[in-house]
Amino acid sequence: MLTGPPRLLTSRLLQRDQKEMRVVKVLILTFGTRGDVDPYIALAARLCVEGHEAVVGAPEEFRRDVEACGAGFEPMGTEMLRLVRGSMAEMAGPADSVRLIARMNQAMKASLLEQWRAAQRVEPTLIVAHPKALGGVHIAQRLRIPVVASIPLPFLTPTGDFPVPFISRSLTGPVNRASYHVNRFSAIAYGGMINRFRRQVLGLDRITRFSDYLHTDDGSRLPVLYGFSEHVVPVPADYPGNAHVTGYWHRSGSEWTPPVHLAEFLHSEDPTVYIGFGSMGFGKHAAERGRLIAEAVDRAGIRAVVATGWGGVDLQEASPRILTLDEAPHDHLFPRVSAVVHHGGAGTTAAGLRAGRPTLVAPVLGDQAFWGQRVAALGAGPEPVALRTLTVQVLADRLRQLVVDPQFSRQATAVGERLRQEDGTGTAVRVLENISTEHG
CATH class of the missing domain: 3.40.50.2000 (Glycogen Phosphorylase B;)
Known part of the structure; x- marks a missing residue:
């Protein structure tokens, strides 16, 4: 331990x-x-x-x-x-x-x-x-x-x-x-x-x-x-x-201007969550995963920026609640959203915590479950849920937790402040x- x-x-x-x-x-x-x-x-x-x-x-x-x-x-x-x-x-x-x-x-x-x-x-x-x-x-x-x-x-x-x-x-x-x-x-x-x-x-x-x-x-x-x-x-x-x-290790002083459509989507008072699974998508389940995300986002009543990765997520139907993109620099995007959901790669976890954002890890393999457990131990997010076991209701519940539970927000903010120092x-x-x- x-x-x-x-x-x-x-x-x-x-x-x-x-x-x-x-x-x-x-x-x-x-x-x-x-x-x-x-x-x-x-x-x-x-x-x-x-x-x-x-x-x-x-x-x-x-x-x-x-x-x-x-x-x-x-x-x-x-x-x-x-x-x-x-x-x-x-x-x-x-x-x-x-x-x-x-x-x-x-x-x-x-x-x-x-x-x-x-x-x-x-x-x-x-x-x-x-x-x-x-x-x-x-x-x-x-x-x-x-x-x-x-x-x-x-x-x-x-x-x-x-x-x-x-x-x-x-x-x-x-x-x-x-x-x-x-x-x-x-x-x-x-x-x-x-x-x-x-x-x-x-x-x-x-x-x-x-x-x-x-x-x-x-x-x-x-x-x-x-x-x-x-x-x-x-x-x-x-x-x-x-x-x-x-x-x-992160690069300081680098600049990034979000595309106009992304900037406009992020300019909202409603909570917006980042969802992306990096290179861990496994494309044969892309459409199924896209439907799961779309239904969970709608059920949770939030908005989401969804990174499709290497074909790992396929959102076949447009939704006013969701903006899709291939990728964006996490160090710049994460501070602009309310919370993050990802696979738990070491770099992605670091970017979410450094931004001070509540985090849900949905691990696939390797060390990802380890990072999900560390996030939960820090109080910066709920217990990790394996990507293969996610259901619409579980994801919707976790999404609501991330943006509503003040404890997650307080702990994630505190961790982020320490990391930025x-x-x-x-x-x-x-x-x-x-x-x-x-x-x-």
Whole structure:
């Protein structure tokens, strides 16, 4: 269980006396949809502001956003994202994701080579690697530079407080800690591919199929950079000093003007709720999900901005209560609505809480139930309801709760105020500076 008040994680690195820091050239390797990539663009932007050099390796569609923030860009994983996106619209449920993995092997191999080519061009002095970027740790070993594993959820560091976030209920302390052996999955599932990459491309020795990749050759732990907030997930007392919880990473100073039709729709005294399930829609149920949302919105007597995602929601009949859009930047849209309903992705949850908006999470898979439980534990919304179990009446009841219950509004506002006072990217930059200096 998550217990006790939030505690800022300190470490030997952060407690060192500040001194002149050399310029760090950081290669950030990440992969996925916007929620996976945007935090790393924010980190890159802050590194550039602080006088460092940053290059982001990510799918091609993020090039414009990366370059707009002053960072360099290297294409990585574009074909993998195309496969995921193309398959998602045809998926009937989470089980199809297993079959998708079998079709991605060639794209994964290509991504490993893209990561290596990017590193050769950039010549970084430090690598920040999301676990989905399988090559980051190995490339850093080849270049003999420090590497920092990074992910915006408490996934990599074993703790007795709660299990790996893919497990939706807490177990006993030792079992919670043991659940983090799931981090060995990459080596077990892709060990052959990784070892061929290590031997044939990087000229390194092979690794065991049971490696957790989070330890260096001498057995010491890799630094881990967590872009989530202690105000949402209190830092466990048994976290070691290599785990740095910095606060959420978001881009400051960016501007967005909503389209005229959206601005006009939002200009109303009636409560308006955002509803969207990101890339978790599973297109074969799109029409059914669209009918459910339309009927629930009408029954609740509210208005809604509905994001259709990758074909995950199909609203076949127009309704004066609903405005549909493909997507919009959450950091800018969420403060303009009364409440939010979503799948519980780490980035979407962060945006809703930071905006101070009551939140309902309807999880589909992965860590989404974990974030839904955290929202409920904070009092910023009701208990999560799995998307597959939502009915018209349940959704209508939850929608009314979100906009009527003053407790949700008060708690969400309080959480939002705390999150907006954080400087997550600034803290992350300090950690990276110190790691670079420690490495010499």
